Amino acid sequence: MRWLSKLKREDKKRLDNLYKKLKSYDENSVGFPINRLFDYSELYKFLEFSINNVGDPFEESIYKVATHEIEREVIKEFEELFNANQDKCWGYVTNGGSESNTFAMYVGREVMGKDCVLFYSKDSHYSIQKSARIESFSKEVVDVDEYGEIDYDDFKLKLTKHKDKPAVVVLNIGTTVTGASDSPEKIKKILSEVGVTRHFIHCDCAFHGMIFPFVDGAPKFDFSCGIDSLCFSGHKIIGSPIPCSIVLTYKKYKQKIESSVEYVGLVDSTIAGSRNAFTPLIIWYALKTVGLKGYKKIVNDSITLADYAIEEFKKVGINAWRNKASMIVIFDKPSQKTIEKWQLSPKGNITHLITLTHLSKKMIKEIVYDVAKDLNRS
Amino acid sequence: MRWLSKLKREDKKRLDNLYKKLKSYDENSVGFPINRLFDYSELYKFLEFSINNVGDPFEESIYKVATHEIEREVIKEFEELFNANQDKCWGYVTNGGSESNTFAMYVGREVMGKDCVLFYSKDSHYSIQKSARIESFSKEVVDVDEYGEIDYDDFKLKLTKHKDKPAVVVLNIGTTVTGASDSPEKIKKILSEVGVTRHFIHCDCAFHGMIFPFVDGAPKFDFSCGIDSLCFSGHKIIGSPIPCSIVLTYKKYKQKIESSVEYVGLVDSTIAGSRNAFTPLIIWYALKTVGLKGYKKIVNDSITLADYAIEEFKKVGINAWRNKASMIVIFDKPSQKTIEKWQLSPKGNITHLITLTHLSKKMIKEIVYDVAKDLNRS
Numbered sequence: 220m221r222w223l224s225k226l227k228r229e230d231k232k233r234l235d236n237l238y239k240k241l242k243s244y245d246e247n248s249v250g251f252p253i254n255r256l257f258d259y260s261e262l263y264k265f266l267e268f269s270i271n272n273v274g275d276p277f278e279e280s281i282y283k284v285a286t287h288e289i290e291r292e293v294i295k296e297f298e299e300l301f302n303a304n305q306d307k308c309w310g311y312v313t314n315g316g317s318e319s320n321t322f323a324m325y326v327g328r329e330v331m332g333k334d335c336v337l338f339y340s341k342d343s344h345y346s347i348q349k350s351a352r353i354e355s356f357s358k359e360v361v362d363v364d365e366y367g368e369i370d371y372d373d374f375k376l377k378l379t380k381h382k383d384k385p386a387v388v389v390l391n392i393g394t395t396v397t398g399a400s401d402s403p404e405k406i407k408k409i410l411s412e413v414g415v416t417r418h419f420i421h422c423d424c425a426f427h428g429m430i431f432p433f434v435d436g437a438p439k440f441d442f443s444c445g446i447d448s449l450c451f452s453g454h455k456i457i458g459s460p461i462p463c464s465i466v467l468t469y470k471k472y473k474q475k476i477e478s479s480v481e482y483v484g485l486v487d488s489t490i491a492g493s494r495n496a497f498t499p500l501i502i503w504y505a506l507k508t509v510g511l512k513g514y515k516k517i518v519n520d521s522i523t524l525a526d527y528a529i530e531e532f533k534k535v536g537i538n539a540w541r542n543k544a545s546m547i548v549i550f551d552k553p554s555q556k557t558i559e560k561w562q563l564s565p566k567g568n569i570t571h572l573i574t575l576t577h578l579s580k581k582m583i584k585e586i587v588y589d590v591a592k593d594l595n596r597s
Numbered sequence: 598m599r600w601l602s603k604l605k606r607e608d609k610k611r612l613d614n615l616y617k618k619l620k621s622y623d624e625n626s627v628g629f630p631i632n633r634l635f636d637y638s639e640l641y642k643f644l645e646f647s648i649n650n651v652g653d654p655f656e657e658s659i660y661k662v663a664t665h666e667i668e669r670e671v672i673k674e675f676e677e678l679f680n681a682n683q684d685k686c687w688g689y690v691t692n693g694g695s696e697s698n699t700f701a702m703y704v705g706r707e708v709m710g711k712d713c714v715l716f717y718s719k720d721s722h723y724s725i726q727k728s729a730r731i732e733s734f735s736k737e738v739v740d741v742d743e744y745g746e747i748d749y750d751d752f753k754l755k756l757t758k759h760k761d762k763p764a765v766v767v768l769n770i771g772t773t774v775t776g777a778s779d780s781p782e783k784i785k786k787i788l789s790e791v792g793v794t795r796h797f798i799h800c801d802c803a804f805h806g807m808i809f810p811f812v813d814g815a816p817k818f819d820f821s822c823g824i825d826s827l828c829f830s831g832h833k834i835i836g837s838p839i840p841c842s843i844v845l846t847y848k849k850y851k852q853k854i855e856s857s858v859e860y861v862g863l864v865d866s867t868i869a870g871s872r873n874a875f876t877p878l879i880i881w882y883a884l885k886t887v888g889l890k891g892y893k894k895i896v897n898d899s900i901t902l903a904d905y906a907i908e909e910f911k912k913v914g915i916n917a918w919r920n921k922a923s924m925i926v927i928f929d930k931p932s933q934k935t936i937e938k939w940q941l942s943p944k945g946n947i948t949h950l951i952t953l954t955h956l957s958k959k960m961i962k963e964i965v966y967d968v969a970k971d972l973n974r975s
Binding site: 226231237259454480493567 | 612622633637640641643647648649659662663692695711727832856859862865871874875882886887888937940943944
């Protein structure tokens, strides 16, 4: 390892100050769906190399400084969790939910044909709208009910307008703001009633994909429901210092978009070309240490904490609520100062608090106090 | 930091074995444009947090566990290097060259309008073709000459076919296989001769973007040549354990694609949503330690080494060559065994060796020996 010079004292100080600032911000962040109880220091040594998972994780590449074998294990474990047939399904670790959604919608468009129409609800993540524009989709944005779930009547109405065309439908398995879930079952029933036989259903399960499988009575959404692709984040419930996500779909679908690249000796079937080889290690490590059992406990403890927060809000006369099997607690928007203090996430008149288990009851009491001071003032 | 369990002994062993394997592969990798002389261990502590540069680096976001300030500094330093006007230009750190190209082509399409036609040479990186498909471009693929540079006559011919439409032109500032460079000046002259006044020129400078600025007499390609965007990699000359790239364009162009996202309080103007906040730190650290002066030395030493390799090949009767200001040494393809041993990168009848300074003269002699044994056999 040869450096031409060391970091100067002032730059070193700069880094130290940044570290302290991030530490303090990190401790007060309660509005984002980020599990920050992790320690991946055992993996840092892999950052000595220029690791790169370029290409398809299930194919070989000439570039060998890669963690494809680890990535394959991770994919297989989640295929099992989401009832995906391991012989027929396929997936990869992406740079985040946006890439996963872009990938799934691209695959959906190529499988359905260019005359397809895209449907998604107005509470969908902003990456759906962005990908729709990048990928030049014809689209219909569907209304939602008061809790954030797709309005099935409006979906039926809008679908009927395009009943002679194939449909690509993106469902929210937990919306970002209220944690509301759209039902693949109801959507499939409507597709059948309207007579749209060519359809591709993608489930955006960014946060709740790692919640619902662990909660009794939670909404059903996996491959056994007849969906075509799904994705969920690695940096949310699992916890990761670097954003990442996993997208799963059928092999026969990804084959529609793959091509081979001779000079790297690889099959190109992902959106990214060169790919992060560290994040698959992170997810693998989390599965080997916390494990699915551990995440089940974290998730259920967090939901118990959500109910505690709702009770605390009610005690001071604030109406707080949550959707089924979700740890997103929604309440009226407090002052901008309080929003920034706790890094809350506002939309319209509401905001939310996410009770992941790094939150303590003491912190929740403090937040309730700050919000009550703001809201009961007016 | 609370883990439900420690890594099991067998999993620990698995990691250790993977580490050893990667170390050995890393040492013998000479076909990829990867500078592997780096040590970023001073930055590892930032991986304790769920850092995320979600949104525009030049706008504020509610999520504060971010390194936007570092990212802005990095962008500004490169704006200067590439003669971009800091008041008018803008950029961000992407997940790699593919995202950068997708971004620039998307911006180009939105600025030029949907009836635009895309032009690129057949030696362009595979991400250009992929992005063209994702973004539903009408396109023309232009021929190249024997060295890999775009065929200007063929470009003129194909441009003339679409002379009434706006053009998005992607130029290779160093092709992946031979390091050949297309000339923005010649392309602009042809655009003017054919009478195409609405055009957007993107330069894909993945590897050579960090080479040409440091070599006397190298091809000119920066913003002073009237281009509209450029990108170059962070994991190539700079060196990074995680793929990354920087894309630069004009503020007024990126404003065409941005939208605001209330619940994260951010401006969404990138392809990714949640973004890696560690790679900006890596590039910043490299600039503060190696610095542009250091890279100038690395680049020129590498080119001297390329000439050494060419001489060595000639001594054993093998015709090896390189393009101007490039350290990519091209020669006839040896056996598959030799390709895999050195992780060489083949295309058609040729392959190449990239003489970055982690290579020694001893290694070059060994490679030449292996190749000569293969090629002189037949």
